[in-house]
Structures are given as C-alpha cells and as structure tokens.
Amino acid sequence: MKYIVSIGLETHVQLKTATKMFCGCNLSTDCPPNTNICPVCMGLPGALPLMNKEAVKLTVMSGLMLGCEISKYSKFDRKNYFYPDMVKNYQISQNTHPLCIGGGVDITANGAPKHIRINHIHLEEDAAKINHYARHSGIDYNRCGTPLMEIVSEPDMSSPDEAMEYLTTLKQILVYAGVSDCNLEDGNMRSDVNISIRPEGQEQLGTKIEIKNMNTFKGIYAALEHEIARQTAVVSAGGVIQQETRRWDADLGETITMRTKENAHDYRYFPEPDLLPVVLDDETIDSWRKLLPELPSQKKDRFVEQYAIPEYDANVLSAQLPVADFFEKTIACGAQPKMVSNWIMTELLRLLGESGKELADIPLTPESFASLLKLLDKKTINMPTAKELFPELFEKGGDPEAMVKERGLGQVSDSGAIEGFAKQVIEANPKVVEDFLGGKGPALQFLVGQIMKLSRGKANPQMAAEVIKKQLGV
Amino acid sequence: MEEKKTHIDVARVCELAHFDICAEEMTEFQAQLDNILAYVNKLDELNLDGIEPTMYGQPVVNSFREDVVTPSLPREDVLRNAPDSANDEIKVPKIVE
Ligand SMILES: [Zn+2]
Numbered sequence: 048m049k050y051i052v053s054i055g056l057e058t059h060v061q062l063k064t065a066t067k068m069f070c071g072c073n074l075s076t077d078c079p080p081n082t083n084i085c086p087v088c089m090g091l092p093g094a095l096p097l098m099n100k101e102a103v104k105l106t107v108m109s110g111l112m113l114g115c116e117i118s119k120y121s122k123f124d125r126k127n128y129f130y131p132d133m134v135k136n137y138q139i140s141q142n143t144h145p146l147c148i149g150g151g152v153d154i155t156a157n158g159a160p161k162h163i164r165i166n167h168i169h170l171e172e173d174a175a176k177i178n179h180y181a182r183h184s185g186i187d188y189n190r191c192g193t194p195l196m197e198i199v200s201e202p203d204m205s206s207p208d209e210a211m212e213y214l215t216t217l218k219q220i221l222v223y224a225g226v227s228d229c230n231l232e233d234g235n236m237r238s239d240v241n242i243s244i245r246p247e248g249q250e251q252l253g254t255k256i257e258i259k260n261m262n263t264f265k266g267i268y269a270a271l272e273h274e275i276a277r278q279t280a281v282v283s284a285g286g287v288i289q290q291e292t293r294r295w296d297a298d299l300g301e302t303i304t305m306r307t308k309e310n311a312h313d314y315r316y317f318p319e320p321d322l323l324p325v326v327l328d329d330e331t332i333d334s335w336r337k338l339l340p341e342l343p344s345q346k347k348d349r350f351v352e353q354y355a356i357p358e359y360d361a362n363v364l365s366a367q368l369p370v371a372d373f374f375e376k377t378i379a380c381g382a383q384p385k386m387v388s389n390w391i392m393t394e395l396l397r398l399l400g401e402s403g404k405e406l407a408d409i410p411l412t413p414e415s416f417a418s419l420l421k422l423l424d425k426k427t428i429n430m431p432t433a434k435e436l437f438p439e440l441f442e443k444g445g446d447p448e449a450m451v452k453e454r455g456l457g458q459v460s461d462s463g464a465i466e467g468f469a470k471q472v473i474e475a476n477p478k479v480v481e482d483f484l485g486g487k488g489p490a491l492q493f494l495v496g497q498i499m500k501l502s503r504g505k506a507n508p509q510m511a512a513e514v515i516k517k518q519l520g521v
Numbered sequence: 522m523e524e525k526k527t528h529i530d531v532a533r534v535c536e537l538a539h540f541d542i543c544a545e546e547m548t549e550f551q552a553q554l555d556n557i558l559a560y561v562n563k564l565d566e567l568n569l570d571g572i573e574p575t576m577y578g579q580p581v582v583n584s585f586r587e588d589v590v591t592p593s594l595p596r597e598d599v600l601r602n603a604p605d606s607a608n609d610e611i612k613v614p615k616i617v618e
Contacts, residue, residue, distance in 0.1 A: 064588050071591030080609045081600065083593050089602075101588035122576060129539060131613045178610065185610030188599075313537055318576040326582040 050279055053252050054210050054271060055202035055241040058217065059195050060227045061173060061234070062105045067192035068172040069096030069139065069322075076233060080187035088192035090135030095321050102194035103146065103325060105226040106170045107335050109196060110147030112224045112342065113165055113217075117332050121146045123170075123319040128312055131186055132174035140197075142316040145169035146325070152200075152220070153344065154212040163213050164201040171195050196226075202241060202252060207271040214238070214264055219343050223368050237262045242271060243288070244278045253278075254288040258295050258302055270295040274302055346371055354384035363392055369406040370396070373413055380417030383424055390420060394434070398441050410444030419447040431504050432456050456505065462514065465498065465506055469514045472497040484519065491515065529554055 066074060070087035086094035110117050124142040147168035154161050173193035178185045198217065204210045218229040218236060229236045238261050243253035256274060261267045273295075278288055292311075293302040306312075341349070343365050350361035350371075364374045370391065377387045395416075399406065419440060423433045428451055436447055436456070451457055472494055473480055483490035491512060498511040531551045535542055542550070596609065605612040 066588050066590050071586070071589060072593045073590045079596075081596050081611065084596075084599050085591075085593050089594075089599065097586045098584065099588050100585035103585070127537075131611075131616065177616070179615065182615060183607065184613050184616050185607060186613060187610055315537060323584045324577060324582050 048283065049247040050244040050282065051247055051249075052205050052275055053202040053243050053245070053255075054204040054207075055255075056198075056200045056204070056210060056213065057239040057241070058198045058200075058214070059173075059237045059239075060109075060198065060221060060229065061236070062102050062194040062196055063225065063227050064099055064101045064105065064194050066099060068099055068102055068170075068194040069192060072189075072192065074193060078189055080189060083189045084191075088134075089188065096139065096319075098322060098325070099194060102170060104335055105194075106146050106168060106196050107327070107332060108224055108339060109198070109221060109226050110150060110168050111332075111336050111339055112220050113147075113150040113152060113168070113198075115147035115150030115165060115168060117327060118144060118146055118148060119328075120144060120324060120326055122324040123322045124316045125319050126171075126314045126316055128314060130174075131184070132177050132191070134175070134188065134191065138172060138174065139319050139322070140171035140316075141169035144324075152213055152216050154209060154216050156206075156209050156212065161203075161209070163203045163209070166199045166201050168196055168198050171197060202243070202255070207268045207275070210240075210271060211264055211268055214267070216343075219366065223340050223343055225340070231263055234262050238267060240267060240270065242274050242278070244275065244282065246282075253282075254290050256288065256290070256302075257292045259292055259305065261295060266295060266297055269297070269300065270302060273300065277302065340368070350374075354378065354388070356385055356388045360388045360392060363396075364388060373406055373416075376413035377417045377420070380414050382417035382420040386420050386424060387417075390416075390437075394437050395441070398438065409441055411441050412444065415440055415444060415447055422447055422451060426507060427451065427457055429505070429507055431499070435504075462510065464502070465511055465514050466518070468498045468501045468506065469494075469511065469518050471501065473515065473518060480519065484521070529558065
C-alpha cells in the first residue's frame with residue numbers, strides 16, 4: 048500500500064521591532080535576564096496593553112509579500128492557559144479575525160513549480176524563555192511579549208523536502224522584506240508541524256499528529272522522516288493513528304507523546320477587552336505596500352533580463368539580498384555584469400564561506416571591487432594579478448588602481464618586452480619546444496608559464512602564447 | 522463563528538480556571554449560570570442573519586503606540602515580587618511539558 052503524506056506548518060516568526068508587542072520594553076537580545084520587563088508584560092493588575100503599530104505594519108507587509116488578503120477589520124483575543132512562561136495566564140493572540148488571510152508560497156518540488164497555500168497570518172505575543180536545571184526551572188521574561196507573527200500553511204506539502212523548500216523560501220522572503228532576522232539559532236523562527244498520512248486513492252486527510260516547537264530546519268526534517276515512518280508502520284500493521292501532540296526528541300531521534308486528544312487544551316478564547324480592533328483603510332495598506340522590496344523570484348527574472356546573465360547565476364545572486372545589492376552596486380560602478388557575476392559566485396562567495404563573514408562585515412566596497420574588475424577588463428592587469436589582489440581587498444579594502452601603480456603590477460602587453468622574454472624561453476627549453484612542435488598542447492602552457500615567471504607574473508598570457516607561436520612559425 | 526452554548530458546566534470551567542469551590546457553591550452557581558444563559562438565549566427568537574456579534578462597547582478603533590523604547594522596571598523590583606529567584610531568573614518548580 049502506498050501512502051500520501053500531508054504536511055502543514057505553523058511558523059512563528061519574531062518581528063524585527065525595537066519594542067515589545069504591547070509595551071515599550073526593549074527587545075535587544077543581549078540584555079541580562081529579567082531586565083526588559085514592565086507592569087504590562089508582567090501582567091500586573093491594572094496594567095493595560097497598548098499596541099505597537101510597527102508590529103501591525105510588519106505583519107501586513109509580510110502578508111503583502113506572500114499574496115495574502117489584508118483584513119480591513121481584525122481583532123485580538125485572549126488564549127487562556129496556565130504555564131509559567133506567560134505570567135498573565137493568557138496570551139494575547141488573534142483567534143477569529145487575523146490580520147492576513149490566504150496567500151501562499153511558491154516552491155519547486157521535484158523540479159516542478161508548486162504552490163503551498165497559506166491559510167492565514169495572525170499576530171500575537173511570544174512567551175518567556177524557560178531554562179531547565181537539575182532541581183528547578185528558571186524563567187527569563189525578557190522575551191515575554193515579543194511580537195510574534197504566526198504563519199499557518201494549508202497541509203499542502205507532501206514530503207520533508209517540500210517542507211524544507213517552503214521554510215527556506217518563506218525565510219528568504221521575510222528576510223528580504225526586513226520583517227524578521229529569521230535567525231534560527233536565536234529562536235526567531237519556530238514551527239509547529241502537522242503531519243498525516245492516508246492510503247493512495249483516499250480523498251479525506253488522515254488523522255493528524257502535531258509536533259510542537261521545532262526550531263531548526265534539520266530537526267523538522269528529521270522529525271518528519273521519523274513520523275512518516277512511524278505512522279506508515281502503525282497503519283500498515285492495521286493500527287489506527289490517534290490524534291495527539293508529540294514532541295521531537297533530537298537525542299533519541301524520535302517523537303514522543305506529549306498529550307492526547309482527551310487532554311488537549313481548552314483555551315477558552317474570548318475577545319481581548321483591553322485592546323481595540325484594528326481597522327485598516329486602503330490608504331494605509333497602500334502606503335505599506337510601497338515599502339515592499341522586490342520578491343527574490345522577481346529579482347532573479349530581472350537580473351536575467353537586465354544583465355543578460357544565465358538563470359543559474361541570477362538564482363545564486365538573488366538568493367540573499369546583501370549579495371544581490373552588492374552585485375547591482377558593483378555594476379553601477381561601471382563593471383561588466385557577467386564578470387561581476389562570475390567573480391561574486393566564485394571568489395567572493397568562496398572567501399565569505401571560508402571566513403564565515405557576512406558581506407556587511409568586510410571592508411571590500413562595490414567601488415573598489417568594480418575598479419579591480421575594470422582594470423582586468425581593460426587588460427591593465429592580468430587574471431593572476433587580479434586573483435592575487437582580491438583576497439587583500441577582501442581583508443583590508445583599498446584602491447586597486449593605486450595598488451597596481453605603487454607595486455608595478457601593470458600587465459606587460461608591450462610586444463617588444465614579451466618578444467624578448469619569448470626568445471629567452473625558447474632558447475632555454477629546446478626539448479619543450481620540440482614537444483610543442485611535435486603536437487603536444489600542454490608544452491605551450493609550460494612555455495607561457497616561463498614567460499610569466501620572467502615577467503614576474505605581469506605578462507599578458509594570451510599575448511605571450513601568440514608571440515611564442517609566431518616566433519616558432521606556427 | 523462560535524457555536525451557541527446552551528449549557529456551561531461550572532465544574533469544567535472551575536477545573537480549567539484552577540478554581541476550587543465547594544459542592545454547594547457548585548450547585549448554586551450552576552443554577553445561576555443556567556438562568557443567565559436562558560436569558561441570553563432569548564436572542565434566538567430574533568432573526569439575526571447578517572448581524573455581526575458586538576465585541577466592543579465603544580465605536581473606537583486603532584489605538585496604537587509608536588515603536589519607541591520606554592524604561593523597564595529595575596530587576597530588583599521585579600524579582601522582589603517573585604516567590605523565589607536564582608541567578609536573576611525567577612525560580613519555579615521543575616516543569617517539563
Ligand atoms: Zn514590558
């Protein structure tokens with residue numbers, strides 16, 4: 048029996064605001080525990096929440112990026128539960144009237160495009176961080192009240208790979224829009240995973256299992272693989288999947304029952320009486336729409352069109368916004384697009400990868416990068432010289448033109464000088480010359496190499512090859 | 522829309538809300554709540570098609586603040602309210618859900 052897998056994700060994304068959702072407490076991450084707390088986020092009696100407009104704006108911008116319909120009317124509700132990560136004993140969330148409805152994420156599944164629908168996006172507040180120790184648990188309420196956007200997908204993904212594609216694309220879009228850092232290590236993006244299987248041919252979805260609070264993509268992938276195997280084994284053996292919430296134990300590499308349907312929470316949602324509804328007019332929504340950046344996929348298409356670079360290159364360059372910006376700024380400084388693209392994809396991304404640095408942290412500017420490539424393009428310097436200068440520019444920055452002048456790195460394209468070197472090389476290597484004349488291609492490379500050596504790397508290699516051939520009468 | 526409730530089980534509500542009340546109170550409150558619900562259910566006699574539930578008493582919307590940091594409480598004050606603390610964290614019995 049073959050089974051069809053249905054996966055849905057509820058992804059919680061911390062928004063990039065300066066302050067909390069309902070109070071002015073600072074959200075910077077490196078503060079000592081329990082220093083960003085006030086009567087509102089501690090739920091002290093009489094304290095009243097006041098909504099952060101920026102959080103509403105960022106959620107609406109996310110909705111616009113993801114093709115959602117923006118609600119003209121939305122409201123907040125209390126979700127009641129007892130757990131020490133939420134001091135008020137309720138979380139302010141949106142139950143019935145979320146800010147964004149519908150939309151979706153376009154992914155590639157098995158080489159073909161696939162649309163993963165989004166059910167809705169709602170806005171809520173994050174809970175505190177609990178640390179577990181041997182004999183007690185300790186709570187840091189700094190995180191409590193952080194604006195948290197929950198993006199709820201439809202169960203449209205049919206493999207762990209598609210779930211990864213969805214999350215990666217979603218993260219890329221949200222980082223692009225500047226609504227979140229989506230930093231997984233910092234817990235900026237956490238997902239609850241729904242998964243069910245059903246026999247091929249059955250229309251109705253199988254009973255779903257929820258796996259809570261996954262904060263790494265790798266963990267989600269492993270949990271899904273495990274859960275698909277587990278459910279398939281249960282159903283194949285004639286068993287029945289019970290609706291329940293499970294927890295992924297990364298050490299054991301398996302999911303474990305957290306609570307069954309009978310013990311499911313009853314959150315007793317009701318409208319939050321301390322907050323007013325949010326009513327958005329077209330003018331406001333349009334003014335936020337104007338702040339949206341180009342989608343990564345749109346940028347990719349534009350790069351192909353505008354700079355005549357291959358689709359593959361455009362894909363790599365548009366994957367990260369800082370890289371895409373660097374590419375365009377370098378071209379704006381007069382460098383040749385295909386050349387910029389090649390150098391970013393090979394040299395620049397390699398050095399970034401090796402050094403573990405971000406583009407923003409290195410002293411190399413688009414101006415000096417463009418200047419180096421222009422020197423190469425005009426054949427003022429040759430490729431080996433450019434490749435030698437590049438790591439230095441990457442590390443320390445600088446003006447390539449001045450460096451070339453000061454160090455006398457200009458390429459020797461003066462035919463007189465090269466002819467002199469060629470003559471010496473031919474005289475000194477009669478055996479190799481014979482090999483070359485006998486038809487051995489690599490022998491020419493050796494002779495050119497010798498000229499490069501004599502010129503201390505500055506000869507124009509194409510010219511050197513031509514001069515040798517000319518002198519040997521080939 | 523939420524389904525119409527014709528009965529609210531006081532015992533269940535108390536359990537969910539972590540309320541501890543005695544048997545007599547339970548009976549008394551259940552009767553009172555049933556009464557209140559019966560009263561509200563009178564609304565069913567009207568045709569309410571297309572009428573949105575009233576969720577707010579005033580016709581006011583959009584009360585926002587700008588995203589500007591305001592001072593938080595001193596940590597000593599926060600921790601003084603907690604039953605116990607350790608390493609600047611609020612200490613609670615070990616909980617694992
Ligand atoms: Zn606060």
